[in-house]
Amino acid sequence: MSDTEIKSAVRDKYGEIARKAASCCGPACGCSSNAEIAGTITMNDLYGDADRSIRETADLGLGCGTPAAFADIKEGMTVLDLGSGAGIDVFIAARQVGPSGRVIGVDMTKEMIVRARVNKNKLGAENTEFRLGEIENLPVESGSVDRILSNCVINLVPDKRRAFAEMHRVLKSGGKFTVSDIVSTGQIPEETRQNMLEWAGCVAGALDREEYLQIVREAGFREVMVVAEKRYSLDQTVPFGLHSITVSATKWTLPPSSGQR
Numbered sequence: 001m002s003d004t005e006i007k008s009a010v011r012d013k014y015g016e017i018a019r020k021a022a023s024c025c026g027p028a029c030g031c032s033s034n035a036e037i038a039g040t041i042t043m044n045d046l047y048g049d050a051d052r053s054i055r056e057t058a059d060l061g062l063g064c065g066t067p068a069a070f071a072d073i074k075e076g077m078t079v080l081d082l083g084s085g086a087g088i089d090v091f092i093a094a095r096q097v098g099p100s101g102r103v104i105g106v107d108m109t110k111e112m113i114v115r116a117r118v119n120k121n122k123l124g125a126e127n128t129e130f131r132l133g134e135i136e137n138l139p140v141e142s143g144s145v146d147r148i149l150s151n152c153v154i155n156l157v158p159d160k161r162r163a164f165a166e167m168h169r170v171l172k173s174g175g176k177f178t179v180s181d182i183v184s185t186g187q188i189p190e191e192t193r194q195n196m197l198e199w200a201g202c203v204a205g206a207l208d209r210e211e212y213l214q215i216v217r218e219a220g221f222r223e224v225m226v227v228a229e230k231r232y233s234l235d236q237t238v239p240f241g242l243h244s245i246t247v248s249a250t251k252w253t254l255p256p257s258s259g260q261r
Contacts, residue, residue: 003158013200018111063151064244065180077146083153087116148177164219186240221249
């Protein structure tokens with residue numbers, strides 16, 4: 001199964017969600033072909049603290065965390081959201097950076113970009129923009145971003161090492177990413193890895209938790225921390241576990257100052 005085939009399957013599924021304005025994805029919402037998983041897990045997290053107008057306009061229930069809550073976003077910053085979907089995390093960050101900052105959303109699905117731009121106009125979020133592109137080849141200038149967000153998307157990317165390398169490229173020195181994502185414990189069977197529906201359902205592309213964190217470190221990030229974690233309850237016959245983790249890490253291109261690791 002090639003990277004192109006995986007991306008095509010993911011793009012088709014999320015394009016359909018954008019068109020239909022579906023309320024959720026992940027195994028509990030019909031993306032997974034494994035009935036044992038599908039009956040026992042709901043991945044999406046709710047944005048209980050977000051502005052109601054943002055939730056009602058842009059939350060398609062596709063996330064597995066709330067990364068903006070842990071990202072230490074400040075007024076005037078430039079923030080990048082990877083796999084921005086209908087724009088929920090973009091619009092939350094836009095309120096945090098204020099009119100002097102800006103937030104860029106990148107998504108590889110044309111239908112999601114269209115929906116996000118419509119939502120931008122509804123919310124009057126003038127400090128946001130949405131770009132069509134892939135995480136492994138970001139349409140973003142090197143060293144131009146203060147913060148990166150991503151919510152339940154990196155697991156959908158075939159080449160995760162390339163994704164984190166691109167994140168490192170576009171961040172400024174001292175910039176941070178905060179990513180919520182699905183990781184695994186135990187061995188995911190090969191038949192699941194080869195199942196296109198399981199890729200779109202955030203299962204087949206999940207890496208082992210420790211492997212995931214090691215890839216982050218090898219990409220050059222420091223201060224790698226899991227700031228939130230949730231374990232999902234699966235059927236006892238499923239030979240692996242799934243967790244949502246929210247990971248934070250920092251890019252340093254110069255030696256950090258005294259007291260920093």
